[in-house]
Amino acid sequence: MALMAKLVAGVDIGGTTLSVGIVPLAGGRPRAPRVADTVDERGGEAVVGQVCAMVRAAVDEVARAEVSGAEVAGVGVAAPGSLDRARGVVLESHNLGWFGLPLRDRVQAATGLPAIVENDANCAAYGEWWRGAGRGFRSVLGITLGTGIGGGIVMDGQPFLGATGAAGEIGHMTVEFGGRRCTCGDRGCLEAYASGPGIARTAAEGLGGGARSSLPELVEGDLGRITAATVHEAAVGGDAYATAVLARAARMLAAGIAGAVNLLGPDAVVVMGGVAAAGDLFFGPLARELGRPRFRSAVDACAVVPGALPGTAGVVGAAGVFRLRTGAVRG
């Protein structure tokens, strides 16, 4: 039966959004997609139940819609935090309040399907390598810009895990020694500048220093309400200050990327996530910064591209990793 399956459910448990879809192994967008807010006032336990219900509903929808070949072979789950892959357990996810949660077994029990659990950033990188902007490259570093900055590496067709299973974490590279405080407790991390909250903070700090901009008007004078999306909105509207704030974040990301590329030598870097949606306002300064004089043979050889699967890289990648790890499925 499994050998006949052409579908795998993918689940992406993000800090703000839960995404589920049924991924056709032959290609194409996830079917029966479902999206919900991760925040649940009932706590992390309720999120587990919600995820399982979303997967069941998506599997049922596809089963009803298809005539044959609609078996779903299993479930790939992209989860944040540190993992015990062999047992499918989330060891520690502070965002979700999960400590030692047997996520794989919970999903298997709720769906009656085999499941695997992999890190969310690794799944997104794998998704872009398998089906997106990283296709055809031998090695890919995927960077997800959002509330934080996550990263995952795909090498020779496999998620590259490193000694602790957490390789690819680019967000906490020091780009400004002794600089801005980061949520991790250190100072000057890339995440403190080029994540969504980092961009918002840069914008608010400059306005506090007297910069002229349409931003205060956009947030009705409450600078605490500025987000990366607000900055982007102002920049699209021609606001020079907001444009410069986005450009500075992009330049700092470029510095981090150049360092990572010289260390790791990937064939491609795929930049994913919310901030990446700013398009040329972000990727223009990023490319110009990468092109400046620097130690660069590896940088020159590396393609740096925006992701091609906005919103679905994690879902697609989680399904892809399920296919990879369970010999039963052939896509």
Next chain:
Amino acid sequence: MALMAKLVAGVDIGGTTLSVGIVPLAGGRPRAPRVADTVDERGGEAVVGQVCAMVRAAVDEVARAEVSGAEVAGVGVAAPGSLDRARGVVLESHNLGWFGLPLRDRVQAATGLPAIVENDANCAAYGEWWRGAGRGFRSVLGITLGTGIGGGIVMDGQPFLGATGAAGEIGHMTVEFGGRRCTCGDRGCLEAYASGPGIARTAAEGLGGGARSSLPELVEGDLGRITAATVHEAAVGGDAYATAVLARAARMLAAGIAGAVNLLGPDAVVVMGGVAAAGDLFFGPLARELGRPRFRSAVDACAVVPGALPGTAGVVGAAGVFRLRTGAVRG
């Protein structure tokens, strides 16, 4: 014959020093060691001749000294710059003025022995993994502190090369965005702060700003003569300013190491080279900085240790890579 060989010649062509030794595959220090200055007013071509003569002399010395089993199977050459490994050509080494130099063929012609060429930082990392402080670890990032900061990665018993063959380059990670100008043309690179010249510059700048120290006396008032060795000498003598300068370099290196470890997830980092010889004056602040609050699961899992093969890691590693790449030798 080759199957019987128990010896391989190792050559390390550094920016300041040429080192040659005959490496016993069974273990132990290189025999018939030879060291010379790299600088030759006759230019890079003379350096090639000198290297070949040193190898021939070392091979002859070992042959005279040994009764049997003294065949040298071949020559491993650690060379700086970018390489064409398949052809054994140094594509570009600005220090030596080598552009498209067929180093492997030159060494083979001069010695009558098969040869391979590998990057110097990769050889040093491989040497420490094979015979030094990295022994027994599955993956090692080797960092060489000297005139520059080089790096090499050993993964699953092989030099890890990356897409361009230059992976492991940690020296040009940005640790201070927009900071000090680096020789590569960029600003704020780790190398600009934690290399020997970087340390000397930090010391001289602070003295220019009025810091109190015994350093000016040590260099007879000529601050341009301050080197990392002078700073070390002053620190050993109890100079608080020199101690703080070394500590700052160590802390910036720690920031670079933490970033590299979170990205790559190696089991160990081996710190080699001149600056590393400063011992606790350097490794104390380095360890304390790594222990500070930061994003750290990979950092906690990674051993950070000084190299165990001072002066010979490159020679040993070059011989080891020869053994690895030529199936003919069994050590």
